[in-house]
Amino acid sequence: MWLPFVGLIIGIILGLLTEIRIPEEYSNYLSIAVLAALDTLFGGIRAYLQNIYDEKVFVSGFFFNIILAASLAFLGVHLGVDLYLAAVFAFGVRLFQNIAVIRRILLTKWSPNKEKVEKN
């Protein structure tokens, strides 16, 4: 269960150590991609906790979401409409939902008194 977090920390450390910097113009795309990736990650964790996890769905969703978000931002830049806000909104909402679900599941799992959690 803790393995994904270890992986996250390893990734962050690697990223900080390599000191890669992307050009200012592309930071928008990367931010939206990061958001999409986070959303997929938490979705994966939720599915895992709900025992409906499918590796294919998860991995394909990860890449597909990133690419979709980036291309949406790209399209937005070229159309003059801030389309990436749509992606930010969609992913943000889903992110919160997923995290809420995870929280509830974890609470049910670890709570000694089930009734208390139900009330929540």
Added chain:
Amino acid sequence: MNVSLTLVAAVVGFMIAIQFQTVKKPNERDTRDIWQLRAALLKEKELESNLLGEIRSNEEKLSAYESKRKQSKEQALRDTLQELKLEAGQTEISGPGITLQIEPVIEDIQLGSPDTKIVSPELLKRLLNELNMYEAKYLAIDGQRIINTTVIRDINRETKIDGHTIKNLPLEIKVGVDTMNAAEKLSNRMKVSKARDEFFTESLRLNVSDADPAVSIPSYNNPIRIKYMEPIKEGGGS
């Protein structure tokens, strides 16, 4: 399945780190107000104008050097030409030196003998040799400049220097040297030289003047013909 989740998490972490680094760039916030910014702008403009001035002065210098270089080539050639002319005796010279005068010895003239005496070329040549020995640099006999190719010879009992006939006595020989010091030395040497005696045996008197700070020696008038010299062909052919 945990593995793929972990890998994806690592990728996400990597992306977050990169994004963080990219966005983090401005470490300090710029908190200057408009007047401080104006002052900074003014400073930069001053710097710019200073730099422009520097560039301009450097360019001016560059063009000055360029023109100087062009001129100096010409100048060098002129200098060389002048030097060569000086050496060849093509220039009029005025400087320290002495004047020698050759005149007949009046006491020695006998009645009835022809009064014009000829200075024999041999005598003149000996005199010139002696002068050269004492480091005379520029010579003129009777207004005729003596150069390296000058000939002094007897043609039909007339002494000729490069075609110029010496007829009248007294005869003036002008000798130029480089410094006043050398002129004095030359004068003293000539005053005690054997040349006086040699002239006297031919009934001629050689008067040696004291050192003169300004003796003017004329230039060589005739063209100098060069028969046996050729310029080296370009490319250094022998």
